[in-house]
Amino acid sequence: MAPPYALDALFCPEEHWEDQEQEQQQQQRYTNLTNEDLFWENDELISLLAREKPNELFQIIQTNSSLAAARRAAVEWMLNVITHYSFSALTAVLAVDYFDKFLSFFHFQTDKPWMFHLAAVACLSLAAKVEETHVPLLLDLQVEVSRYLFEAKTIKKMELLVLSTLQWRMNPVTPFSFVDHMSRRLGFKDHICREIHWWCERTILSVILESDFMSFLPSVMATATMLHVFKAMEPHLDVEYDYQLLNILKLDKGNVEECCKLISDASRRNSHQFKKRKFGSVPSSPNGVMDVSFSSDSSNDSWSVASSVSSSPDPLTKKNRALDQCFVDIPR
Known part of the structure; x- marks a missing residue:
């Protein structure tokens, strides 16, 4: 008969398997x-x-419901276009960031919604050029339903205005x-x-x-x-x-x-x-x-x-x- 300790060597401590698995999972989750x-x-x-800064447009919007509505409409349009072209989430955040900063400097007349939409197109175009590998033409960028359709030269002028207003700081x-x-x-x-x-x-x-x-x-x-x-x-x-x-x-x-x-x-x-x-x-x-x-x-x-x-x-x-x-x- 084999000695007891020889038989003991054939057995595995099953009660520790679960602990070992949890430890391995923890090691897989973390890195040193x-x-x-x-x-x-x-x-x-x-x-x-x-470098992080507060959004200066927030205080303005609190007392201007029309501006808040115009911003929401513009952001929603940008998100729809971003969805259409499968742009990245960062492109969306950058476009909204550019748009908010631009509006905090330029107070558009709320009775001229086309101005907000033009700014939205320009900000989205700039964000796409910063982050995306493939950027559609300016006319093609306006794929979602809208009351306005701007010529490429008009959008480019607005892009320059946005760039100068933000002092070319496009990496917030x-x-x-x-x-x-x-x-x-x-x-x-x-x-x-x-x-x-x-x-x-x-x-x-x-x-x-x-x-x-x-x-x-x-x-x-x-x-x-x-x-x-x-x-x-x-x-x-x-x-x-x-x-x-x-x-x-x-x-x-x-x-x-x-x-x-x-x-x-x-x-x-x-x-x-x-x-x-x-x-x-x-x-x-x-x-x-x-x-x-x-x-x-x-x-x-x-x-x-x-x-x-x-x-x-x-x-x-x-x-x-x-x-x-x-x-x-x-x-x-």
């Missing part, structure tokens, strides 16, 4: 940041916080700047960062019509969006990262919570309109991730417009069904 990485990350964060800090930074700062691996980024894009695009969000800095908007996505991914996941995000960015918790509430309300309120839009499908393979990536050397806010695809399972990708219940459906 070196001290050098943190040094560069801190420098980047300091730069982003120093956006919420996506912080989403990208914080995803890496929290130590998530690349495929998890892509997934978080994709869900944050959906969230921001679903609320970008609302003028209420103009009162929040990009850092606050990004933090609230990430917490909203984390909560949808898994119960209490937002609590796990709440302190970390607020501590790193040194943000006021009350301000972030207020923004989170507005995001939840606006997402439900605009879900019907957002459901009609298709800002791109999620790739089904690693090659697909590369195929739908959009980037530009001229912008620090460039990112991969894709959901993560990984050959190995992880806790976050298993939560997509919960996320789908919190957001409107987009064909995948």
